[in-house]
Amino acid sequence: xxxxxxxxxxxxxxxxxxxxxxxxxxxxxxxxxxxxxxxxxxxxxxxxxxxxxxxxxxxxxxxxxxxxxxxxxxxxxxxxxxxxxxx
Numbered sequence: 001x002x003x004x005x006x007x008x009x010x011x012x013x014x015x016x017x018x019x020x021x022x023x024x025x026x027x028x029x030x031x032x033x034x035x036x037x038x039x040x041x042x043x044x045x046x047x048x049x050x051x052x053x054x055x056x057x058x059x060x061x062x063x064x065x066x067x068x069x070x071x072x073x074x075x076x077x078x079x080x081x082x083x084x085x086x087x
Contacts, residue, residue: 004064005045011067011087012048016041018085039079 013033017023021033021041030044040051043062048070050058060069067087074080 005062008062008064008066009043009045012043012062012070014087015067015070018087019080 013031016033019035020038021035024032024034024040026032030042030049033041033043042049042051042056045062047062048060048066049056050060050073058073060066060073071080071084074084
């Protein structure tokens, strides 16, 4: 994994933990984060996967735009309030 991708993963983790998700579990392929009454989030070296009651519903490739895509998705789908905490 290159340093840019690693930095992007760290930014995503910081953003979601600042907004109420907490680390749940990890395995060889991904780390899971959860938040009461909200979606689950799995983060691998290549993508962020959003998981609802019926399974995964969004896959966001990790690149320099991933944090903004995730933020837009959260706000558009009312997963995150407009007074979210930025990193």
